Amino acid sequence: MPDLTGEQWTVLIEAAADADRDPVPAMAGDVAWQRILEAVLPLYERMLYPVLRGQRDHAREMVADVLDERNRARSIAVALENENARLRDTAREFRIPMANDYGPIRGEVVVQRLTSDTDRWAVMDGPGPSRRAWHAEQWLRLGEITPALAYKHRLDEAMDLAEQVAEIEGACREAQFLAGQDGDL
16 A cells, blocks of 8 residues: 555545545546555545444434334323323313403303213303303303203313303403403403
């Protein structure tokens, strides 16, 4: 193997590493350079391939780590879905805070289950002695409406409706508060 200067090594390594051009045809007219390339390229390959192999192995490890994290995330998601289903089966009510809540009393809309063994839910106006249910775009006292009409929603429907009602009622409370009225808070 011929002795090379530091500058020659640098030129050879940069030329061989440059993926956009082929160093051999550019120097093919110079027999000495051709012999140098023939001697250096195998050495360069022996130096480069372990590095590339190490990068490939590192990339495989990173992919394996990502796949492990994805599997852990999936198992956590499944556990949360199971817990959510269990809680939905055992819950008696859900409370939705009113949007734009003003005044001294915090308002909320309650989604309440008729009995624990049914999927019949009502949208109620919160705790209190004279509870009201949301029916036909208005509040009706429970004595004015039958349980079949009050508790007519599936849970998902009742939750969606309760969020809409909370937004509407919150806007009404805000308007009453800003107008200086106590209203029916």
